[in-house]
Amino acid sequence: MKAHFVNRIVMENADSRDDGCWLLLRALLYWSALLDRMIAVPAGFKTDLASVPRWPLAYWICGGLANEAAVIHDYLYASHLVSRRQADAVLREAAKATGVDWRRWLMWAAVRCFGWLYW
Numbered sequence: 001m002k003a004h005f006v007n008r009i010v011m012e013n014a015d016s017r018d019d020g021c022w023l024l025l026r027a028l029l030y031w032s033a034l035l036d037r038m039i040a041v042p043a044g045f046k047t048d049l050a051s052v053p054r055w056p057l058a059y060w061i062c063g064g065l066a067n068e069a070a071v072i073h074d075y076l077y078a079s080h081l082v083s084r085r086q087a088d089a090v091l092r093e094a095a096k097a098t099g100v101d102w103r104r105w106l107m108w109a110a111v112r113c114f115g116w117l118y119w
Helices: 056-062 067-079 084-097 103-117
Strands: 011-013 022-024 028-032 037-041
Touching: 028 067, 028 084, 037 067, 067 084, 067 103, 084 103
Parallel strands: none
Antiparallel strands: 011 022, 028 037
16 A cells, blocks of 8 residues: 555644644654555654754755655654664655655665654
8 A cells, every 4th residue: 555644634732832833733654555554643742843954055955845645654663563664764765755855865864864863
């Protein structure tokens, strides 16, 4: 079965400080062909979405992309349901499922290089 999101993301800003954190209002479901399983991020999960540096060029290229994929990736990092390598590959797979073009490879390269800081 092809990788796909089963439902759409529903979230709100996590608090009044607007600190960049978001709260899922309902579970986000994603079928990963890579893992051959469903990933269910529960309602109430907090995420900062894609942690793209605010450097003008980096943010212009990758900022605001693949929010759904970023939530899945954050959840896999928080839960350790799979290895870090698999979590990073799922980010790339999920970004492709949402239509992100070649920039998904930049996002994947960034998490492979710097993700160990958050794992």
